Amino acid sequence: SNFRADPNGSVLDRLKHIDLSDDGWAWLSVGGRADTRFESWDGFGFGATTPGNQDDFILTRVLLHADLHLGDKFRAFVDGKTAQSTERLLPGGRRGLDQDTLALHQAFLDYTVSAGGGDSLTVRVGRQSFLFGGQRLVSPLPWGNTLRTWDGVAAILKSGQWVTQAFATQFVPVRKKARNKANDDLLLYGFYASRKPEDGGRGLEIYALGNTRPASTTVNGTTGAERRHTLGFRSWGPLATLGEGFDGEVEAAYQFGEVG
DSSP: OOOOOOTTSOHHHHTTOEEOSTTSSEEEEEEEEEEEEEEEEESTTTTOOSSOOEEEEEEEEEEEEEEEEETTTEEEEEEEEEEEESOOOSTTSSOTTTOEEEEEEEEEEEEEEEOGGGOEEEEEEEEEOOOOTTSSSSOOOTTSTTOOOEEEEEEEEEETTEEEEEEEEEEOOOOTTSOOOOOTTSEEEEEEEEEOOOTTOOEEEEEEEEEEEEEEEOTTOOEEEEEEEEEEEEEEEEOGGGOTTOEEEEEEEEEEEEEO
């Protein structure tokens, strides 16, 4: 984010760092992204005889953002999106995973306090996205056309090789043609700590997560509100005992909670 564009570079290059004050204290970065994906399905229902298991369609997504920095402490980030699909005849039609028209993807404020040695603490408030580890539990769902976001507060502590996030948020479901609003029955909270690998060593992540859902059904038929907690860790990096060129990853978690 501290990239300073070459003043003699292209117009698009200069958009990544626009000075708003003579001393460079205030500056703005703008950008965007456009994606198009063609999908062709045959046997969507894995052999089901019901109609609508074969179709071809196109998914498109456009993201535009503005990133304002005021000194080293304050930051305001706004990211808008529109995600569309041509006619989709598979079960579910155009789902919330496929379509979200003119929506607010992210909009948050940061306040950062820096310490010596590159350590810092950032408090982030607003609509934001989370991507943790191998994305098995918490992910912005990049393969989904509309992406995922949450409303809430997060604290991001960077200390040495560790980055720890503590957060309390509400999930923001997609409303395909209306304004997306957070659902206070869909909570995600906890912390996620990650240590980068050093000198060919292994990386380590530890986490404690909690989430709630208003309605869930277990394998034995119990139905009701769900509260679930997850404790886990992930380790990844080279496997020196097997020789150069071998990597390995392991992740394990224990879940507990209640339904109804």
